[in-house]
Amino acid sequence: MTSTRSPGRPRSEASRQAILAAAMELAVEVGYAGLTIEGIAARAGVGKQTIYRWWPSKADVLLEAGAVKADMYVPVDDLGSYRADLRAFLRASYVVAGHPQFADLLRALMAEAQLDAEFGERFRVSFLERRRDALAVITQRARERGDLTARPDPATVADIVFGTIWYRILATTRPLDEAWADDLIGVLAPDAEPAGAPGGEHGAPR
Amino acid sequence: MTSTRSPGRPRSEASRQAILAAAMELAVEVGYAGLTIEGIAARAGVGKQTIYRWWPSKADVLLEAGAVKADMYVPVDDLGSYRADLRAFLRASYVVAGHPQFADLLRALMAEAQLDAEFGERFRVSFLERRRDALAVITQRARERGDLTARPDPATVADIVFGTIWYRILATTRPLDEAWADDLIGVLAPDAEPAGAPGGEHGAPR
Amino acid sequence: MTSTRSPGRPRSEASRQAILAAAMELAVEVGYAGLTIEGIAARAGVGKQTIYRWWPSKADVLLEAGAVKADMYVPVDDLGSYRADLRAFLRASYVVAGHPQFADLLRALMAEAQLDAEFGERFRVSFLERRRDALAVITQRARERGDLTARPDPATVADIVFGTIWYRILATTRPLDEAWADDLIGVLAPDAEPAGAPGGEHGAPR
Amino acid sequence: MTSTRSPGRPRSEASRQAILAAAMELAVEVGYAGLTIEGIAARAGVGKQTIYRWWPSKADVLLEAGAVKADMYVPVDDLGSYRADLRAFLRASYVVAGHPQFADLLRALMAEAQLDAEFGERFRVSFLERRRDALAVITQRARERGDLTARPDPATVADIVFGTIWYRILATTRPLDEAWADDLIGVLAPDAEPAGAPGGEHGAPR
DNA sequence: TGCTAAGCGAGACGGTACGTCTTGTCTTCCG
DNA sequence: CGGAAGACAAGACGTACCGTCTCGCTTAGCA
Incomplete structure (x- = not known):
């Protein structure tokens, strides 16, 4: 039996980790109110769309x-x-x-x-x-x-x-x-x- | 005895009431997250600055x-x-x-x-x-x-x-x-x- | 030879033209003193930031x-x-x-x-x-x-x-x-x- | 022959001088673009209305x-x-x-x-x-x-x-x-x- | 002496536009 | 196709001034 993987490039685990880590770091540094999606993306070295694609907020x-x-x-x-x-x-x-x-x-x-x-x-x-x-x-x-x-x-x-x-x-x-x-x-x-x-x-x- | 009033135009109680009422109405209508200072000012028929002058948020x-x-x-x-x-x-x-x-x-x-x-x-x-x-x-x-x-x-x-x-x-x-x-x-x-x-x-x- | 294009979405020529045209129209209609960035953006159907991004004034x-x-x-x-x-x-x-x-x-x-x-x-x-x-x-x-x-x-x-x-x-x-x-x-x-x-x-x- | 003076308090020459002087000072300090009626009034120790009453701009x-x-x-x-x-x-x-x-x-x-x-x-x-x-x-x-x-x-x-x-x-x-x-x-x-x-x-x- | 009138400093008012920020989408190229 | 980059439309933010208004107070001439 063949793999059940879906087609296309798989989700990058490295990006996911980078996003979560960046979010935690920034939450500590600037507070939740000062946290922005753009900031997380920039800190994680990731495109904004990669965050929007996987998390609602x-x-x-x-x-x-x-x-x-x-x-x-x-x-x-x-x-x-x-x-x-x-x-x-x-x-x-x-x-x-x-x-x-x-x-x-x-x-x-x-x-x-x-x-x-x-x-x-x-x-x-x-x-x-x-x-x-x-x-x-x-x-x-x-x-x-x-x-x-x-x-x-x-x-x-x-x-x-x-x-x-x-x-x-x-x-x-x-x-x-x-x-x-x-x-x-x-x-x-x-x-x-x-x-x-x-x-x-x-x-x-x- | 002379008046102790401060000089200048006195604060408008009508505007204050209109702002508070507009804020409550809009909070019900659009929810707190959807509430904006601009919206309150518009509904109350008041300049934004009149809100900022008296309330911090x-x-x-x-x-x-x-x-x-x-x-x-x-x-x-x-x-x-x-x-x-x-x-x-x-x-x-x-x-x-x-x-x-x-x-x-x-x-x-x-x-x-x-x-x-x-x-x-x-x-x-x-x-x-x-x-x-x-x-x-x-x-x-x-x-x-x-x-x-x-x-x-x-x-x-x-x-x-x-x-x-x-x-x-x-x-x-x-x-x-x-x-x-x-x-x-x-x-x-x-x-x-x-x-x-x-x-x-x-x-x-x- | 490879492309020298920078990454990211390229500047929209349509927006640029719309902005220039809107600016000229409005300058005639309301005069320079009555011209505003907000007005140009609205007439051009463009975000204000798109103007501020490319022109200083x-x-x-x-x-x-x-x-x-x-x-x-x-x-x-x-x-x-x-x-x-x-x-x-x-x-x-x-x-x-x-x-x-x-x-x-x-x-x-x-x-x-x-x-x-x-x-x-x-x-x-x-x-x-x-x-x-x-x-x-x-x-x-x-x-x-x-x-x-x-x-x-x-x-x-x-x-x-x-x-x-x-x-x-x-x-x-x-x-x-x-x-x-x-x-x-x-x-x-x-x-x-x-x-x-x-x-x-x-x-x-x- | 009767006086031709209009009734009411006469214009204050002191305020006029203060306004002109403040305007010149501020024009030098902040430039014409940075000059405001409010600023002139404040510097001259005068109400804004006193300026608007006598000068159009x-x-x-x-x-x-x-x-x-x-x-x-x-x-x-x-x-x-x-x-x-x-x-x-x-x-x-x-x-x-x-x-x-x-x-x-x-x-x-x-x-x-x-x-x-x-x-x-x-x-x-x-x-x-x-x-x-x-x-x-x-x-x-x-x-x-x-x-x-x-x-x-x-x-x-x-x-x-x-x-x-x-x-x-x-x-x-x-x-x-x-x-x-x-x-x-x-x-x-x-x-x-x-x-x-x-x-x-x-x-x-x- | 009191009345009427206008100018005064002060400052709140309803507004407009500013320039910035963030959102969520879109459009490109690369791997 | 996923991802990085970054431009885009939208619109709220808080600020600065605008020109007008409303106070209580002078400061005058007139009665």
């Missing part, structure tokens, strides 16, 4: 450029308890969001998602929902384990977790840190001790 | 145009309990956010705040932090009343409340509704009764 | 648009005598300057040359000095033939000829005509004969 | 500002011969035109006269024709004295004299000087003596 270029990293930081290993799993997830999240360059990229993509509905849909499907799926593994496991009761439902947990993360990134300048994770865990997975001692357990070993 | 025009409404929906009346106050606050929030036009405006302003750092600062100070202040009235009252213990601290409560609201607006298409408010209240102000009765006092289990 | 567009004609009317054929050559040259000049549209173009270009020094230099080199060169052919021939003596020197003759032409165009509304040419020839090349040759008699042939 | 302001000097340099004293009178007139002209600031002013006004027909008319009447009148005194005297014959007629003489002066100012960078005056006198008032004595009476061969 500069946001999609960045989405692809940053995607590898996004997938890296989603730990869903079973650490034995809902609290432990959640802590690991939150810690991973704030480590990632702690890199200013990555946080800026996320802010720009979320912004673009508001302004360009079609990109918004792609961003949702290829990034936001993947993150929710990862958290769902943890909440599902907790549910099966009995650590998590019917209310709040897992979707609400996800809204709270991701909502809080995104809000800190988009609306404040306060970093995400350990204390924040403790507080959130206290709210989402209060420990069994009597009411009146909330927040207490975070001194406990984990 | 189209986002600032919309921020001022929408500001009246933003201040309207911040109920902080004392309803007797933290849960009741919080419920009123959340309900007011989702009623406001339930107007698609207003939600779209918020999405656009938050997006612009990411892309234009200077506008971001103005948006934070004149909108986001005012909203936090309103909630702080409630949490402070609850703290004094004893309804709210040390953890989570009020700032975390605000992060969770506003984070969840904004996340639903920015990242999902699910509406904010009563059920969402119940869930959030269950998490932030769990009632003393045994688990299994979340959503508590208004007695409308779903 | 609207005056340069007109200079190029009118250049063909400028070169046409420079007769330097040898008619046998200085007087005859000069008469032919002056007649050609006043025929050209007699077209109001062309005279208006010259007035505008000379005006612009005063206001924009860089254009002034281009105008001098590409128009004014070419005209002087044409007259120099005639004076040089007269000098060799012995019709023209040392004084006035050819540069002064040129100053007088062109000065008078330009002054009539710029500073008066009186047309250039045959009588004017006669007078000027009488001054520059007084003939030796008496009768109706005022200024002539005292001029011993030189 | 910035060119008219400059015309008035420079007018005093223009009238100064028109010598028409009788020096005994056409040649002597003419030489004095030409010398006065090139002395004036030799001041770069004044020459630049003339260039700008002549340019503006081409672009703005109404100013052109005012410039002609209040400046150009006054100069012609001054020369006419000299040619008329020469005619009466018998120094000047029927041809060329005085109007042609004026065209040649002023044409040459303006052409040197507008179209060349060569200064007007003694040699130029000699040449022009040689052409307009050739002396009776044999060739070899060009430039005549002042006996300064070069």
Whole structure:
């Protein structure tokens, strides 16, 4: 059987890499607002048409450029308890969001998602929902384990977790840190001790 | 006593109103991304310079145009309990956010705040932090009343409340509704009764 | 031998022609002062940048648009005598300057040359000095033939000829005509004969 | 007899002077093209309306500002011969035109006269024709004295004299000087003596 | 002394055009 | 055919001035 390759000159992997790299570099150097397709093409040593041929917008270029990293930081290993799993997830999240360059990229993509509905849909499907799926593994496991009761439902947990993360990134300048994770865990997975001692357990070993 | 008016022709209130109205109309008609200063000026029957003279960007025009409404929906009346106050606050929030036009405006302003750092600062100070202040009235009252213990601290409560609201607006298409408010209240102000009765006092289990 | 063409899309001759034609039309319709780059672009069905890419100013567009004609009317054929050559040259000049549209173009270009020094230099080199060169052919021939003596020197003759032409165009509304040419020839090349040759008699042939 | 003063506050002479002075200063500093009514008003510490109330254009302001000097340099004293009178007139002209600031002013006004027909008319009447009148005194005297014959007629003489002066100012960078005056006198008032004595009476061969 | 009138500095107004920038398409040649 | 180059039409950007207007304030002559 012969090759199934389509006819014509194949897509240049070198150009693709050059475009993604140039986009990331320029995003850091001039910011998302200052990023232009022409600038990326010039930096990558590539014709503008080569970018337009393969990506619908500069946001999609960045989405692809940053995607590898996004997938890296989603730990869903079973650490034995809902609290432990959640802590690991939150810690991973704030480590990632702690890199200013990555946080800026996320802010720009979320912004673009508001302004360009079609990109918004792609961003949702290829990034936001993947993150929710990862958290769902943890909440599902907790549910099966009995650590998590019917209310709040897992979707609400996800809204709270991701909502809080995104809000800190988009609306404040306060970093995400350990204390924040403790507080959130206290709210989402209060420990069994009597009411009146909330927040207490975070001194406990984990 | 002599007049303290500054010399020169006074600012035209009619032009100001026409600009704000035109901006809101066009934002609805063509969307924030399609909104231009030129378009606003044309619709308002006003010179471009009259807009540039008073507002730094189209986002600032919309921020001022929408500001009246933003201040309207911040109920902080004392309803007797933290849960009741919080419920009123959340309900007011989702009623406001339930107007698609207003939600779209918020999405656009938050997006612009990411892309234009200077506008971001103005948006934070004149909108986001005012909203936090309103909630702080409630949490402070609850703290004094004893309804709210040390953890989570009020700032975390605000992060969770506003984070969840904004996340639903920015990242999902699910509406904010009563059920969402119940869930959030269950998490932030769990009632003393045994688990299994979340959503508590208004007695409308779903 | 390989092509020396530069890469990329070649300049559009159609756009160039459309721009030159639109510029001339509009110059006639609205006058030079009312001529704008935006107007030319709109009339030519062309982007503004296409004009800015190739011409430094609207005056340069007109200079190029009118250049063909400028070169046409420079007769330097040898008619046998200085007087005859000069008469032919002056007649050609006043025929050209007699077209109001062309005279208006010259007035505008000379005006612009005063206001924009860089254009002034281009105008001098590409128009004014070419005209002087044409007259120099005639004076040089007269000098060799012995019709023209040392004084006035050819540069002064040129100053007088062109000065008078330009002054009539710029500073008066009186047309250039045959009588004017006669007078000027009488001054520059007084003939030796008496009768109706005022200024002539005292001029011993030189 | 009653006063003929009109009612209301009289025109401020101080403002008038400040405007004329500011216009001249700025014309020198930024050039005619860079001169604006707003700039003049700001420099003079005057409202824009005060300028628009009294002058139709910035060119008219400059015309008035420079007018005093223009009238100064028109010598028409009788020096005994056409040649002597003419030489004095030409010398006065090139002395004036030799001041770069004044020459630049003339260039700008002549340019503006081409672009703005109404100013052109005012410039002609209040400046150009006054100069012609001054020369006419000299040619008329020469005619009466018998120094000047029927041809060329005085109007042609004026065209040649002023044409040459303006052409040197507008179209060349060569200064007007003694040699130029000699040449022009040689052409307009050739002396009776044999060739070899060009430039005549002042006996300064070069 | 108060009234009427016009000029004053100031500066906002509705506009026009500027020259630049970016977009997304197109047209060429090369590999 | 894909890619690099770069010209193209379109049109928004923010700026600079235009010439007009609207203020409150002089500064006069007239009543």
